[in-house]
Amino acid sequence: MSILDQAHEDGVVVGLRDVTGSVAPRLDIDVLLLKHPDTFNLLLIALMELKAEAVPWKIDDAFKVDKAHKMSYFQLAGIHGLPRAEWDKEPAIGKKPDSRNPGYCAHSTPTFGTWHRPYLAMLEQTLFRQVANVAERFGRSEKLSATRKQDYVEAAKQFRLPYWDYYRPRDYQVTMPGVVKHGTTTAPYDYHMPQIFTLQEVMVKTLPDEQLVAMSNPFLQYKFASGDLTEEEWKASNIDITIPNVKEQTLRHGGNDAGAFNAMNQALNMIREDEMRSSLVMIDKGQYSNFRNFSTNGVMMQRPDPDDLSKILEKNTGSLEGLHNNYHVYIGGFTGTRQDIKTKTGHMTCVPIAAFDPVFWFHHCQIDRIFAIWQAVNDGHWFEELDEKERLKVDEGLLPFRKYPLVKNEKERFWTSNLAKKTEDFGYTYADLHGKNQSVEQIRDAFATNYGWSRRLTPFQHFGKPPPEMEPLDLSKAQVYQYTSSAKSANQFRHLHPRAEIQPPMQETDAQPMMQKILAAKPKVSYEWYIDDVVERMAMNGSFTIFYIIGDVTGHSGLEWSELPGFFGVTHVFAAPKEACDHCGKQEEQAQLVTSTSAMTSLLLDYVETGKLNSMESADVEPFLVKHLKWRVQTALGEVIDPRKLTESHSLKLSISCKTSPLPGETGDVDYNFYPDVITKIITDASAAPTINA
Numbered sequence: 001m002s003i004l005d006q007a008h009e010d011g012v013v014v015g016l017r018d019v020t021g022s023v024a025p026r027l028d029i030d031v032l033l034l035k036h037p038d039t040f041n042l043l044l045i046a047l048m049e050l051k052a053e054a055v056p057w058k059i060d061d062a063f064k065v066d067k068a069h070k071m072s073y074f075q076l077a078g079i080h081g082l083p084r085a086e087w088d089k090e091p092a093i094g095k096k097p098d099s100r101n102p103g104y105c106a107h108s109t110p111t112f113g114t115w116h117r118p119y120l121a122m123l124e125q126t127l128f129r130q131v132a133n134v135a136e137r138f139g140r141s142e143k144l145s146a147t148r149k150q151d152y153v154e155a156a157k158q159f160r161l162p163y164w165d166y167y168r169p170r171d172y173q174v175t176m177p178g179v180v181k182h183g184t185t186t187a188p189y190d191y192h193m194p195q196i197f198t199l200q201e202v203m204v205k206t207l208p209d210e211q212l213v214a215m216s217n218p219f220l221q222y223k224f225a226s227g228d229l230t231e232e233e234w235k236a237s238n239i240d241i242t243i244p245n246v247k248e249q250t251l252r253h254g255g256n257d258a259g260a261f262n263a264m265n266q267a268l269n270m271i272r273e274d275e276m277r278s279s280l281v282m283i284d285k286g287q288y289s290n291f292r293n294f295s296t297n298g299v300m301m302q303r304p305d306p307d308d309l310s311k312i313l314e315k316n317t318g319s320l321e322g323l324h325n326n327y328h329v330y331i332g333g334f335t336g337t338r339q340d341i342k343t344k345t346g347h348m349t350c351v352p353i354a355a356f357d358p359v360f361w362f363h364h365c366q367i368d369r370i371f372a373i374w375q376a377v378n379d380g381h382w383f384e385e386l387d388e389k390e391r392l393k394v395d396e397g398l399l400p401f402r403k404y405p406l407v408k409n410e411k412e413r414f415w416t417s418n419l420a421k422k423t424e425d426f427g428y429t430y431a432d433l434h435g436k437n438q439s440v441e442q443i444r445d446a447f448a449t450n451y452g453w454s455r456r457l458t459p460f461q462h463f464g465k466p467p468p469e470m471e472p473l474d475l476s477k478a479q480v481y482q483y484t485s486s487a488k489s490a491n492q493f494r495h496l497h498p499r500a501e502i503q504p505p506m507q508e509t510d511a512q513p514m515m516q517k518i519l520a521a522k523p524k525v526s527y528e529w530y531i532d533d534v535v536e537r538m539a540m541n542g543s544f545t546i547f548y549i550i551g552d553v554t555g556h557s558g559l560e561w562s563e564l565p566g567f568f569g570v571t572h573v574f575a576a577p578k579e580a581c582d583h584c585g586k587q588e589e590q591a592q593l594v595t596s597t598s599a600m601t602s603l604l605l606d607y608v609e610t611g612k613l614n615s616m617e618s619a620d621v622e623p624f625l626v627k628h629l630k631w632r633v634q635t636a637l638g639e640v641i642d643p644r645k646l647t648e649s650h651s652l653k654l655s656i657s658c659k660t661s662p663l664p665g666e667t668g669d670v671d672y673n674f675y676p677d678v679i680t681k682i683i684t685d686a687s688a689a690p691t692i693n694a
Helices: 003-010 029-035 037-050 073-078 112-138 146-157 231-235 258-283 291-295 306-313 320-332 351-356 359-377 388-395 440-454 512-521 582-589 601-610 618-628 643-649 676-685
Strands: 024-026 171-181 184-190 201-206 211-216 336-338 341-343 397-403 414-416 428-430 525-536 544-550 567-573 593-599 629-635 653-662 671-674
Touching: 003 112, 029 037, 037 112, 037 146, 037 201, 073 112, 073 351, 112 146, 112 320, 112 359, 112 397, 171 258, 171 601, 184 258, 258 320, 258 359, 258 440, 258 567, 258 593, 258 601, 291 320, 306 525, 306 593, 306 653, 320 359, 320 567, 320 593, 351 359, 359 428, 359 440, 525 544, 525 567, 525 601, 525 618, 544 601, 567 593, 601 618, 618 629, 618 653, 618 676, 629 643, 629 676, 653 676
Parallel strands: 024 428
Antiparallel strands: 171 184, 201 211, 336 341, 397 414, 525 593, 525 653, 544 567, 544 629, 653 671
């Protein structure tokens, strides 16, 4: 039996380097499907088979997937939460059929990134095994040439799990809600979700003879079978079980149709510039070089007094985990009403069932990629930077991920954070790091070059030109999209728009004198503004979202608030109900705090360009925020919460911060300033009426 087959049989994470003898790069999913069509075709077939979907070809007996098998898609997704049963009898606190279910995952702890690394590697090796077998089955075809058979063998060796790069443009020009012109803003690039996750069908070269056929897209959704989860488990999932089809298939923004995906892509575009801005800060040297600051949103402090909360907000409040949390809700969606249709959230918003949505794995692959790049530029920063108690977690087992070969000794049985530190030990790296022998500064510079062009630093600044490798890809020639006329998705595929120069919209406003004044002054510094928060993770006994708006607020729900011109971001607290999670229940008992930060810079720049804000300097921004900044709160189940309830009972505290930096080519120090009085004045001036509807 091969190492891979033995690992599959035993349910252990072996790492593909020990299987293939090499380390290969993970690629963006659109790059993979366009430039490596054979590898992607193998992945399509392997994913269909791993999800136990009906296929018209013969599957070798040893590779037929039973949902009950420990390495099936269903069982691997269940590790993250539901169902309640232990995974392959590996004990976890409360992970038993008759008790609350924590899953095994480590949210709001420093092991967040290291725990998800072997989790992804487990799916990756399971798919690799299936991919290799699919290539072998193509090799038995009597119609394929020896060359084509060998092509598939080589394509299989190169397979690694792809990622979805949120910050890679997928098309040109997009218009979305904004404040620039009549309630909209037009940007030169569209950052919609890759179409491979939203199209109903894809074209597959099927076994055994490569006939190109339209088939259901395995990246779109997971279809639940009756009995996959019990009624009690569905009730504990934190999702509204009255949503149509919610127990039959995974959903995003309440559905898997054009309306749902348009809403999702609109949200992704509205928040992209400032979420990317935060990622650039994380990779840059300075405030996020400390592992504690970068790794988790959890605060290692129990039941702090109000003075402690203020001190927390004067430290770094953003994190890799916070970035991850926000994208879960941008993908999953918000509750509300759109055009008289009641639209609900989706599975990705809810911890216990998020991993069933196929996009979960490619979202997490992007988070792991940012983690790996951070590690490359911060070598030497690790668990030693935590307090004494948390530091010990570096050698604790990352349950339920067992090492190869399988041993009975529990102390030596599992992967640990130290063992999971290097991606190469799992047999993968990322294209940003692969085979380049770069210095720390070269890696940082390359990351800034790839993404900094699409971040504005001063008013009236245009986006720059992306490096050639970051231009939107023309996917019309991709094999997977070569639809026949009868294919359902033939008319759904979005062709690349021609590139168009976006004219400065301010020339049509009363802001032209201000534009001339600001440009004539030749600013030497940039101002990046943030709203920072700290709150109890279990305040709402499950996932909840804080929405941030600068401007008028209308509507009664998160869906409506997220479509306002002045919406600029969220804090999404990603938690399971205590009835479903002992880990979360313990965090409630401990009043576990979490932090987050949301950049508002891009929206403020837009306000300057419209003439409604005089400058990005504190003397202008402070009173502007006092007058216009608002926040609203909603749970994953749709309940709208008065923010004052969180402030009074669950330690919610907000503050404003600003990073002042010399512009490229200028010299000077980077300064951080905090403005808690802005929040105090907003609360003091607020109406006594509950702020839940307007």
